[in-house]
Amino acid sequence: MSEPALMANLLFITHPEVIVDPTVAVEDWRLSTTGRERMTRFAASVAAQNIDTIWSSMEKKALEAATILAAKRRIDVKTDPTLGENDRSATGFLPPEEFERVADAFFAQPTRSIRGWERAIDAQHRIHAAVQRISAEGASGDIAVIAHGAVGTLLLCKLRDEPIDRTHDQPFQGHFWSATLPDLRILHGWMPIAEKT
Template identity: 45%
Template sequence: MPRIARYLTHPEVQIDSLIDIRHWSLNAKGRARVAALAASDALRGTRHVISSDEVKATDTARPLAQALGADLWIRPALHENDRSATGFLPPDEFERTADRFFARPDDSVRGWETARAAQARVVGEVHRLLAQIPAADDAGDVLFVGHGGVGTLLYCALAGLPIDRRHDQLAGGGCVFAFDLPDGLPHGPWAPMESLIA
């Protein structure tokens, strides 16, 4: 059977407007969701966990890698789309800005990294990382842990879809999609992480 790669987004975070968003950690609900996934055998066979270096992503990846006895790689290039030009935005304002980010992929919306550039970065990094993992039969599955924005851009690229927020993850995060290796074709759209356990 072909090996599987999965892309999992971090679940709910502790929002603090006084802290750089790259340093936000998971809140109690997010930690509980990760703990439930770690306690299941849903990801059995995963040998490599590869995470963005943002705290909310590593808060998700570390317990899973530990439970699986898997290698954990931290890769800065898997970070969320660069929003440092605005920093924290109130939820309604953030959603409006994110809508524009996806709708105008070649434009820098309010100084954000463009969607096209973020897509090229994350797709390129995923391919580079997968090329570093041996293709032997016992190489196991791969779990990427990251963020909803760039995860959606990756999904669009793999599925051959134009950049569009219609393909975004479900509200609340903690969503996953899988794709076969080596062809990279997604099995389907985003699903809640709990769907792996059910």
Template identity: 50%
Template sequence: MAQVHFLTHPEVAIDPATPIPDWPLSARGLERSRAMLAQPWVAGIGAMFSSTERKACDMAAILAGHLGLGFTQVAALGENDRSATGYLPPAEFEATADAFFARPEESVRGWERAVDAQARIVAAVRSVLAQAPPGDVAIIAHGGVGALLLCHIKGVTISREEDQPGVGGGNVFRFTRVGWGLVKGWRRL
């Protein structure tokens, strides 16, 4: 049965002076993206879609180059809109992200509401799967919207409990293309 591999970009080069969507992968993020290519499931991917944010496109380009495929950029696969605050120091970011998930019906500090980001990512995934050829699909995006998508797939309330593990991103979960049944939860790349 065909699967969807929802990947989150790994570590980025954080620059508070640069808009967050323009941050590239760091040297460690590039290294982890290349190491992912050895995973056995990678060979089965027949179509790829990516957020338009640079960090996701950097990862998608590595995977696409390895597979000899192109990838389609889709703005609706982007991370929850945090432009109201821009860069936040790590502790402040984590506290704000906690509030984002805890109060999904509210705009926390001007961020996109979690319920709206969830509706957007679910609709975007439905759209890309409708246009993808048969077979396995890779979607390269972000941890926050990945957690929201996973909540939807599992039929649970929006919660940070479904957020990706570890620090720095670079995770994957898989679900069936038909019926959206969870095959495997978050795993580090």
């Protein structure tokens, strides 16, 4: 008898650490040395061994992370603009303390636009629709989606049927959660792609 086929999963992966540069548009930020190293270790990990399809946000930091993973797996990267982070262009770069206050309000008041940011409820709908489309295409192995922390948290809340709340956010950049395909049942919450060294 042949062995049963492995069930395919979705891995939602957030880009790891970036070079923060207030003079560069946030969507054009690049991965830092630490970010590249952590993504390289993830690409070689057991968690990534069954990935045969990679989708990425079009932001440079996500694309760089996806390219590292794709090089290890020897596959191409597909992109989808609707996998992008919540639209924060109304404010652009914010100093860390101010950013955290606005991000708190973004999650706490999901039906309001905080300082012109995309509403959390709208970002959640967008990322959910995108991942549903990707999941429906099917794959022989695991599907990796390389994107961003806020939308990853919003999607995690949606799939768990829980209210939007920042308590479900990743602890820091460079984490992943996984779900079964094609029904998107959550298997585990945020886990680091690799430990910090």
